[in-house]
Amino acid sequence: MPFLTAGYPDLETTAALLGNFEARGVRVCELGIPFSDPIADGPTIQASYTEALSAGVSSEKIFEMVRSYRQGDGKLALVAMVSYSIVFKHGVESYLAAAAGAGFDGIIIPDLPLEEAAELEPLAAAAGLANVMLIAPTTPPARRLEIARHSRGFIYFVSIAGITGERARLPEESIRAVAELRTHTDTPVCIGFGVSNAETVGHVCEVADGAIVGSAIIHRITDAKDAPRNELVKKVGDFISELLIPIL
Amino acid sequence: MSENEKVGYFGPYGGQFVPETLMAALAQLDHEYHAAMADESFLAEFDRCLREIAGRPSEMYFARRLTEQACGAKIYLKREDMNHTGAHKINNTLGQALLTLRMGKKRVIAETGAGQHGVATATAAAVFGLDCEVYMGTEDIRRQALNVFRMELLGARVIPVTTGQRTLKDACNEAMRDWMGSVEHTHYILGSVVGPAPFPEMVREFQCCIGRESREQMMDAEGRLPDVIVACIGGGSNAAGIFAPMIDEAVEMVGVEAGGRSMGLGDHAASLVAGQPGVLHGARSYVLQDSDGQTAPVHSVSAGLDYPGVGPEHAYWKDTGRVRYTTCSDDEALDAVVALSRAEGIIPALESAHAVAEAMKIAPKMKPEQIILVNLSGRGDKDCNEIAEILKRRKK
Numbered sequence A: 001m002p003f004l005t006a007g008y009p010d011l012e013t014t015a016a017l018l019g020n021f022e023a024r025g026v027r028v029c030e031l032g033i034p035f036s037d038p039i040a041d042g043p044t045i046q047a048s049y050t051e052a053l054s055a056g057v058s059s060e061k062i063f064e065m066v067r068s069y070r071q072g073d074g075k076l077a078l079v080a081m082v083s084y085s086i087v088f089k090h091g092v093e094s095y096l097a098a099a100a101g102a103g104f105d106g107i108i109i110p111d112l113p114l115e116e117a118a119e120l121e122p123l124a125a126a127a128g129l130a131n132v133m134l135i136a137p138t139t140p141p142a143r144r145l146e147i148a149r150h151s152r153g154f155i156y157f158v159s160i161a162g163i164t165g166e167r168a169r170l171p172e173e174s175i176r177a178v179a180e181l182r183t184h185t186d187t188p189v190c191i192g193f194g195v196s197n198a199e200t201v202g203h204v205c206e207v208a209d210g211a212i213v214g215s216a217i218i219h220r221i222t223d224a225k226d227a228p229r230n231e232l233v234k235k236v237g238d239f240i241s242e243l244l245i246p247i248l
Numbered sequence B: 001m002s003e004n005e006k007v008g009y010f011g012p013y014g015g016q017f018v019p020e021t022l023m024a025a026l027a028q029l030d031h032e033y034h035a036a037m038a039d040e041s042f043l044a045e046f047d048r049c050l051r052e053i054a055g056r057p058s059e060m061y062f063a064r065r066l067t068e069q070a071c072g073a074k075i076y077l078k079r080e081d082m083n084h085t086g087a088h089k090i091n092n093t094l095g096q097a098l099l100t101l102r103m104g105k106k107r108v109i110a111e112t113g114a115g116q117h118g119v120a121t122a123t124a125a126a127v128f129g130l131d132c133e134v135y136m137g138t139e140d141i142r143r144q145a146l147n148v149f150r151m152e153l154l155g156a157r158v159i160p161v162t163t164g165q166r167t168l169k170d171a172c173n174e175a176m177r178d179w180m181g182s183v184e185h186t187h188y189i190l191g192s193v194v195g196p197a198p199f200p201e202m203v204r205e206f207q208c209c210i211g212r213e214s215r216e217q218m219m220d221a222e223g224r225l226p227d228v229i230v231a232c233i234g235g236g237s238n239a240a241g242i243f244a245p246m247i248d249e250a251v252e253m254v255g256v257e258a259g260g261r262s263m264g265l266g267d268h269a270a271s272l273v274a275g276q277p278g279v280l281h282g283a284r285s286y287v288l289q290d291s292d293g294q295t296a297p298v299h300s301v302s303a304g305l306d307y308p309g310v311g312p313e314h315a316y317w318k319d320t321g322r323v324r325y326t327t328c329s330d331d332e333a334l335d336a337v338v339a340l341s342r343a344e345g346i347i348p349a350l351e352s353a354h355a356v357a358e359a360m361k362i363a364p365k366m367k368p369e370q371i372i373l374v375n376l377s378g379r380g381d382k383d384c385n386e387i388a389e390i391l392k393r394r395k396k
Ligand SMILES: Cc1ncc(COP(=O)(O)O)c(C=O)c1O
Pocket: B087, B088, B113, B114, B115, B116, B117, B191, B192, B193, B232, B233, B234, B235, B236, B237, B238, B239, B303, B304, B305, B349, B351, B352, B377, B378, B379
């Protein structure tokens, strides 16, 4: 499952990437809504957020882009990754309605833990958005099950205690923890944070239902940023195909 | 459960809006903090540290010449500037360093703006033999060079932060990112009454020595409590520390935010006066942000007030009308630095000068037998270079 910073380097490119990913067999894509103060993100994604924001990207413009992607018959399941700061500012109910109305299928709010999510969960359900919740390596066992019960769409298992960014390898403990978790839940479990190449995707997907790749994609977008759009899209798309080999 | 009963909340403000990775650490901290506050031996040890390391109690001083100049109410100063390391910040870092030892953690991190919290953290770390790293925006490293040197001399590592506006908020982001990957062996010593629960309550409690002492000292000096208490507000810790112990008394309270260059968005750091409810750094409170929820740029001549958020308890006090919040401009603060230096021989920190300026403003409107207590949160040595440059520019 690829992660893209919505509007990086611009919204037209994001839309083109979605089309390209779909053609290559991707089924779900995460779209990061740029935020000025992303606590859970490493330098790669943070820099892409900063650049998108200074180019004027906002939630409204992203919703517009998603709406026209849907009007053009775009079929990827789209999950918004967005800070609660943004959701709260817009008003929880109206933000969820706007996201769902635009064509998002799910929402991940990385700074909204279980304790604070009670108000949002029924609103997300009413809006028709799956509220995807996260489990971290530091989450105690009983709490993991509780989060798994609340998560909708899938469960996002954070592979490492830390921020997003490419890692050479993931802790085996997390892989084992996902295998264990899957014996307790029918909700799909995906692993994210640090997954950065086909080898790790293959390894992770031996136990998980999916792997989320973020920084490794954003870094390739950054590398190709000055190339013409179709070249950038092809380069990033080729990388996605590489990642898909072990799981297709 | 009504909002007021929700743990970690002050009315609708507060909470724990942080990534799941940090939730276990917050639970552990919350547990240790409450256990410690119920443990006589911890409280005795904290008290001993406040006395022997911070040098408490700090004096409460009648500012006779300043009072004469203002031509009105009597002005008293609570001398937090006389604490070891030069500000109120040491009260909190000693408390949190003791908790760090209790949790068996070996490393502490901190964010700092003015550098006072960084110095206070580095000092506590040196006292207890903890590893210490302090995140600081490069703009503040420039403004507060003396404090950078002090931290390094104390054995801490200062990590420059180059994201955003390169000031306090950005340093706070980086400290949180560090903590995401180091929670198991590191405690994050947050420097104000901000952040996710239990920080706002815990930092307030560690700062309450200011208000408790003031109360006694005022009873000794005047036989009654002050009419007004004035404190500056960055995150709000020195203000919460002096307000909270007298919050149920008939004492008027005023919090002074940074009015900066103007009240246009981006020119000040007045989250309570000009901001709106929002979420920043793990808590719901008043925040300066745009309509999309992005944090707005802020400005203050004082690095310690240069922050787009504020502690959630202050948001609650604002809504309930218990505390009046106002602003003081860069220029007024600079004038107050000069005025206090000449009238009393005390060079205040730029942050604290905001409170002094407000006291000078309201004193003439009050009767001579009335009393204003100003929390003089820190001394101005750290600001001397910056003040010199600004005064030079002003002359031209
Ligand atoms: C002397 C002094 N006063 C006040 C502040 C502002 O912090 P708070 O509002 O938490 O007291 C600072 C922060 O650096 C400071 O150094």
